[in-house]
Amino acid sequence: MITYLEAIRAAQAKALADDPRVYIYGQDVGQFGGAFKATKGLAKEFPGRVLDSPISEDAIIGSAIGAAIEGMRPIIEMQFADFSTVGFNQIVNQAATLHWRTQVPCPITIRLPSGGTAGAGPFHSQSMEALYAHYPGLIVMTPATVEDAYSMLLEAVAIDDPVIFCEHKYLYYHLKAEALPTEAVPTGKARIARQGRDATIVTYSAMLHESLACAEELASEGWETEVIDLRSIKPLDTDTVLASVARTGRLLAVGEAWPWGGVTAEVIARVATEGFGLLDAPPMRLNAKDTPVPYHPNLWGTHRPTAKTIAVALRRLLSA
Amino acid sequence: MITYLEAIRAAQAKALADDPRVYIYGQDVGQFGGAFKATKGLAKEFPGRVLDSPISEDAIIGSAIGAAIEGMRPIIEMQFADFSTVGFNQIVNQAATLHWRTQVPCPITIRLPSGGTAGAGPFHSQSMEALYAHYPGLIVMTPATVEDAYSMLLEAVAIDDPVIFCEHKYLYYHLKAEALPTEAVPTGKARIARQGRDATIVTYSAMLHESLACAEELASEGWETEVIDLRSIKPLDTDTVLASVARTGRLLAVGEAWPWGGVTAEVIARVATEGFGLLDAPPMRLNAKDTPVPYHPNLWGTHRPTAKTIAVALRRLLSA
Amino acid sequence: MVQAAAVLTASADIYDFKANFLAAYRWMLLARVAEEKIAALYRGGKITGGVFLGKGQEALSAATGIALRKGDIFAPLIRDQAGRLAFGETLLDCTRTYMGSRLGPMRGRDGNVHRGRPREGLMAMISHLGAMLPVVAGALLARRFRGQEGAVGAVSLGDGATSTGAFHEGLNLAAVEKLPLVLVVANNQYAYSTPTSRQFACEDLVDKAIGYGVAGHSVDGTDLGACLEVLHRAVESARSGGGPQLVVASLLRLVGHGEHDDAGYVDPKLRQTSLGADCLELAESRLLRERWADASELQELQEKIQQQVEEAVATTLREPLPDPNTEDWCSLADQRLCEGHGE
């Protein structure tokens, strides 16, 4: 069995082995192997190519951009997604605009350990995918499975554009697979994680598993829910979503991030504008509450969507 | 006649005069009066309360938060909205979470000279309202008129929460009014800028005027378009939008920012989820293109929506 | 840049050194005992989330808290249990925040070291390193606006945090405004696993002072006496208009970065140097050597403190946890402006 976290480590090991242009840079990623051990052993295995950085997110990302200009393919680890706010300017104004302005590609991968875990609190739990998706020039990946964690990270390194790789900390240890995948769905294609005819849940990352659990529960009552894993939220595979809604006529978008302008808003806006006629009922969305992510599990459990709250929404949708 | 820019200056003068807790801090805001002269003469009129800052957006905003904790009501000028990315962390993680975490209010106003003007290019043209609206704990104002520039800025200073005040540079000189308003619509309430029965355009800031021009043009063909000025995008006055769509059955959301997760996505998501039955046709949205804001007027004119392109969309909506 | 040693006697008459030393020792011991209890609760699964301890840094932290007075401002960091107590934070604020009590200052919304009472001058750190420095600068600016001179603001940072842009912008702003700010850098030789050789290239962090035009002080962070002297002097020169003061203390953290971490990366040789000394043991032996206390008194103190800690924990354990149903789920102070669409 291999975990989501091990898959991320394995992908980085393969990227380093396959491509001399790849290096890893970030806080404590070297000998220590990273705060989550996502780079464990890599500094030893690839001497001089896995470097500890100072606590300087702006410079970490700025330097990766400079290295990319020179033809390298850096993988940057932010210790937590939440700290990428400090490197925000380099990401959205330097990395995201480089190719458009100068025709020089910016193949950097920025790994963001994202999402909530029990007791992590307001500054170690954030889901920042929507922020980065709003800016032109960035690819935003949100893998929900061990297989995608591996193959999408490899693809992130191969892509000639800056990729924001939102890996979910909750899945690091919880999620296991038999083996690493040998082939992969290309970036930009969503995956139908579960087929169904009665309603479509569109989601991504950790919420995929809450959604699947919810679909399972309602299946016992005879409801067949289709669950779509977006995989990457930019590009966002509108076609697959529309095709599913065409089959089910009902849409529930679920995300762990904040509501305003999040993935669920974009998904519903696209379906409403491009597939209005396909909807047999008002689309619905479910997100985290519009407050910082609370520290205590009692609050955190209510702050983000769960299989239970998704089921409540889905029942409303099905009876609409 | 008083311009949008003069209204912003007048509001700051009044805030300084009325409330000793108010001070202004930012680059070149002192004796020089600011890059756009929005604080012209205020340093002289209010000695010691209008201070030039170093080029340190993180510290500028961080210091404002500290002063707010001590009971002050700082007005911060970013020289351009685009540079607020450097102070992003203090805004979204410190200012936005302070009250929720500690019960101490954070009454700071951050003025963001926003939006595109001819020849300003990728880093002096950005519309960042959606970024800030995504984070819990912030109020985001987007005044579109001289009256609102004045009264909303005064309200921003009075509100006990951090306010991101997106003032549009294109309106600074173009927009004029007879006099400053004596009363104001409260924050959180949208305004029906033009009444109509055939379709609803929901917009804000500079795009209000493009939308009104478009409505005027189509009026000559007998189409009556209702145009809603959101005024603040967070809170966003969903009720007023829904009430209008209930009358017209048709919705076009227009914004100058990038499409993914922008104001238009949020507006359409809200109407689709909460007012689905009110729609007689698929809602539409129109935004800037998903690239950085181009420098040359030839490109810039096509990058953002204009009365012409809005009219094209509106005609499609009306014939749908 | 003044060396601590040079002034041990020089300023010993300014205030009652012995009394301060004794008081500081008590706070250090209380912090040490409290943190050991917190660690035990963590291992017992009674605490969710991270636990970050200040073992080995109590002398510097306590000296910082003691050098400040009521009305001053303090922005502690993750290794400041001792300084928090010395500044006036109650033990209950600590246990309640770690255990998520609804009655704590953070009400279960934030946890562990992310606590404070900003209106009482105790800033509640956000995680982003360096970010509290400009906040304290701004608070001091506010005091100046209101003509309330005489207050000092102290900010704790680690060696790693000196690499942040926030450190630079904040210290520079404080220097330009000549604010009464004392920046206390605990150079414990590592930032999480990262040694200072990967963090900065200057000979000594205190060399940064001149580049900001602020005063610099170096001190042995394992020596409580030296810490008391240097912090006292730094705080008083800030208070008397000397502008920002950069204090750099050398020491080692004697625990992991957090309780999840075994600190296996720390060079064993370093532990053998004077940096690896336990400031609490050193303080205790000095107390005995100077006959400021005898063994039985210390024994008594130890027991009193043990009891105090047990009581705080027991109290906290009886208290209500946060309840999602009574939460307002609103981020704003002005509740009229809250909206809940799409949740």
Added chain:
Amino acid sequence: MVQAAAVLTASADIYDFKANFLAAYRWMLLARVAEEKIAALYRGGKITGGVFLGKGQEALSAATGIALRKGDIFAPLIRDQAGRLAFGETLLDCTRTYMGSRLGPMRGRDGNVHRGRPREGLMAMISHLGAMLPVVAGALLARRFRGQEGAVGAVSLGDGATSTGAFHEGLNLAAVEKLPLVLVVANNQYAYSTPTSRQFACEDLVDKAIGYGVAGHSVDGTDLGACLEVLHRAVESARSGGGPQLVVASLLRLVGHGEHDDAGYVDPKLRQTSLGADCLELAESRLLRERWADASELQELQEKIQQQVEEAVATTLREPLPDPNTEDWCSLADQRLCEGHGE
């Protein structure tokens, strides 16, 4: 920290000082004439957006460009017309970017000083001050990864930009990695309207060097000879493994912040000091004094350069402007991944 004067002779034999002086003078003159033309076009409404000139800073800028060689990296800022030319940027890249020619390096997508050819070592600045410093550091890191030692990266900044977190994080990172980076700070006493007294509190910006563990150099930015010496030495010590070099030049900008600005805020007394001298005039009189050129040669040069500038502008004016219909409107290098929903 070494004073320029001290070495004028010392290193004069390392290279042909006279030849360099003459070459630099030509670039300075070309930059001055070109910028005057750009300013005229701006006043004539032929340029949309801002125009930012380097008048008074040509000596420092040219010296930076000349000290670099092919294969080096240069991140110029808004006052570096002379340095860009000396580094190898063509005059057409300038005129085309200012006038938005589709044939220019930025193709009308970005304008004025926001131009470059990164793959040729000339970085295209973004507006955010300080942001190019870590980028150059990373580019040098890449050279090291590929075993391409011997290249130097130079970064231009102003006094105001030293207050940015990016400056701090970038210089610190370069110092930790001991990169061959030369940071050239043009202290022209103002950041837009803000005097240095509101920007920093250190006596001299070069005092920052020690705090980063890098070499520091001061130079009179109005003296071309001194600039050539100091930049040559800084670049060569970086090239030979000396790690980052901080060069701080004192001067005044002799124009507004941009052409929209009359610089009324500049202290007239300051203009009377040696800081207010025109580096181009000083260089010219030295040329004549040293008999490295005579009046008629300079006259001839002036005319040739005038003509060169007129030709570049004339060529550019004949070129196509960007066409929205032929634009791909895609931000990505990998066009397959572009999407256009909601536009």
